[in-house]
Amino acid sequence: MDRLRAMRLFLRVTELGSLSAAATDLGLARGAGSAIVAELERHLGVQLLERTTRKIRLTEEGQIYAGRARTILADVDELEDEIGGAERRPHGRLRIQMPPGLTRIIVAPALPGFIAAYPGMELQILSRSDLPDFVGLRLDAAVVVGPLPELDIVARPLGHLPVLTVAAPAYLERRGTPRVPADLADHSCVRTISTTTGNPVVWRFREDDHDTRLALPGPLAFEAPEAAVAAVRRGAGILQIASYLLFDDIRAGKLVPILDDFRPEGPTLQIVHPRHRRKPRRLKVFEDFLSDLNQKVRTSWNITDTQSPGPGRITPPSE
The missing domain is CATH 1.10.10.10 (Winged helix-like DNA-binding domain superfamily/Winged helix DNA-binding domain)
Incomplete structure (x- = not known):
């Protein structure tokens, strides 16, 4: 046998x-x-x-x-x-979990090029934002945003995930535009709920070379990030969220970045896998692909650690 x-x-x-x-x-x-x-x-x-x-x-x-x-x-x-390895390209199946919005907007459009470069590989992408269940979901790895609870994992940072603070033009005309983070106390803030902690995500701003954390009240909070974007698009208030979820709306003029001088660096984007498993070469090349893709998006949108994407300078990602 x-x-x-x-x-x-x-x-x-x-x-x-x-x-x-x-x-x-x-x-x-x-x-x-x-x-x-x-x-x-x-x-x-x-x-x-x-x-x-x-x-x-x-x-x-x-x-x-x-x-x-x-x-x-x-x-x-x-x-x-x-x-x-020197004679053969990476091959085999990878089963990866990653956040739905990141998958749909950034990763999926670039995957045909990856598969063309590595025709012997098969990718199974699970779109989820909760804690990765490596055993139950048979995952090889997971892409996560921000820190994870203490787990027996190995993490590779892929770069920071930029966040933007935005509102609809109609909302800003009606309520005025905040000039400093403290002004948000007088505004409606639409929050997102962390699938890891179950609590609303704390907003961050960069002031005087250090991060300021603001736990802002608001009438609406969503676990699904794209639902929060949809509400803010219709004038529900101000939102701070991962920038890739906002690209199309900013380009179309439906949302406007605000408080850009105070934009924080953003949480770490990382790919993790169980510590007890060795990392196959096919996972290494996929990690490199995601790292390069994140940097490409940051560059195409003029997103750097010191310069933010003003409305007149935004250009959409090429892929």
Whole structure:
């Protein structure tokens, strides 16, 4: 029995929920999946899958085997990358979690170019903003914004994620434009709720070479960032949020950056993976891709640590 092939098939069954689909995905005959798993179970002397007419479920032993097999195959893939790295481009599957807005606006439009450069790779992108569940979601890595609670992870910073403070022109005409952060106390502030803490995100401003934190009251708070942008677009108030969610509205004149002289550096954008797993070369090249992409967006929008994108100087990202 080819145990590595059996492991790969078994893991693909757990992902697709079908023996025949897993076999087809790996280039085997449709009926081969059942035979290979049955042979694997006989070899191990345990039942790995419970099969019904409607679905396939892992037994307790199957869950243990899947976790260890995934680690073993990752080590095998890494070894092959190291030995044949000079002759072969990175290949294999990556399953990555990242925030929905970042995925849709920044990353997804650039992925065709990445896949063209690395045709042997397959990306599975999960759009989520909550804490990464590496085991339950079978994640290889996750892109997160800001600090994480103490987890057994390795993090690579990809750069700072710029934030902007904005409002609709009609709101500013009606309520006036704040000149300094303290003026926000007299305005309606639309807040976002952290999916990590469950609390409204504290706004930050750069004043006298240090960050000022403001916990501002307001009538509206949203967990979904794009919902907050939609409300502010219609004049609900002032919002501070990740800049990439605002590009289209700023370009169209629907939102106006304010308090730009006080713009903070923004939270760290980072990609994280479990500490106990080695980092395959395919993950390293994807990290490099995300780091370069973040810098490209910052440059195209004139976003630097000392110069902010005034309304007359904004140009949309080229991709």
